[in-house]
Amino acid sequence: QQQVKQSPQSLIVQKGGISIINCAYENTAFDYFPWYQQFPGKGPALLIAIRPDVSEKKEGRFTISFNKSAKQFSLHIMDSQPGDSATYFCAASMRLGNFNKFYFGSGTKLNVKP
Amino acid sequence: DAGITQSPRHKVTETGTPVTLRCHQTENHRYMYWYRQDPGHGLRLIHYSYGVKDTDKGEVSDGYSVSRSKTEDFLLTLESATSSQTSVYFCAISESLNNEQFFGPGTRLTVL
Numbered sequence: 718q719q720q721v722k723q724s725p726q727s728l729i730v731q732k733g734g735i736s737i738i739n740c741a742y743e744n745t746a747f748d749y750f751p752w753y754q755q756f757p758g759k760g761p762a763l764l765i766a767i768r769p770d771v772s773e774k775k776e777g778r779f780t781i782s783f784n785k786s787a788k789q790f791s792l793h794i795m796d797s798q799p800g801d802s803a804t805y806f807c808a809a810s811m812r813l814g815n816f817n818k819f820y821f822g823s824g825t826k827l828n829v830k831p
Numbered sequence: 832d833a834g835i836t837q838s839p840r841h842k843v844t845e846t847g848t849p850v851t852l853r854c855h856q857t858e859n860h861r862y863m864y865w866y867r868q869d870p871g872h873g874l875r876l877i878h879y880s881y882g883v884k885d886t887d888k889g890e891v892s893d894g895y896s897v898s899r900s901k902t903e904d905f906l907l908t909l910e911s912a913t914s915s916q917t918s919v920y921f922c923a924i925s926e927s928l929n930n931e932q933f934f935g936p937g938t939r940l941t942v943l
Contacts, residue, residue, distance in 0.1 A: 721873075723873075751931075753934075759936060760921050760923075760934030760935050760936050760937050761874070761921070761934045762934065763931060763932070763933070766931075806873055806874065808874075812928065815881045815887075816862060816879055816881055816928065817925075817928055818876070819874075819876065819932065821874040821875070822873050823871050823872060823873045824873055
């Protein structure tokens with residue numbers, strides 16, 4: 718079963734608007750929650766990440782909100798720009814023996830219209 | 832792409848043929864990973880390595896094998912390619928268990 722559920726699949730936002738992408742998980746052993754940004758033809762790139770001991774992390778226009786009790790976390794992109802148009806993946810990881818196992822959401826394709 | 836190269840970048844092959852994809856890093860990172868990316872599935876782990884000659888299976892390892900004879904190289908082999916292995920393959924590296932993974936540019940593989 719899918720360990721990390723991501724929504725929506727696609728999102729259209731006007732320039733200057735707020736983009737919100739949501740993820741939910743079940744396994745409370747997860748201890749690291751990154752978001753990746755991927756442009757066509759490129760590999761995913763780490764955008765921002767959070768650990769469950771904090772409820773929010775902000776880096777520039779990007780904010781992660783984390784709700785431990787609800788087992789949900791979300792990415793907010795403030796003042797969205799056309800250059801933000803990309804596919805975004807959430808992920809969750811946990812330590813399994815000798816490595817960190819990552820589980821990825823299915824991705825959200827964001828289109829920011831000028 | 833954090834000193835990671837993948838080769839080839841694109842490959843078209845026929846069912847039943849062997850295929851080897853290469854991941855090369857210049858970062859001297861200990862951990863290396865192979866993922867496949869398919870629409871609606873995100874990224875799924877195929878195999879990973881935690882050191883030279885130390886490898887283990889991920890969640891979708893059937894039909895794939897790996898080898899790591901040097902720190903900088905991690906090879907993914909499809910012994911007999913099938914159409915279900917048509918996908919985009921990404922290599923990733925991480926320095927330690929600090930959770931940050933860096934991804935390569937990907938290899939688009941088509942099995943006809």
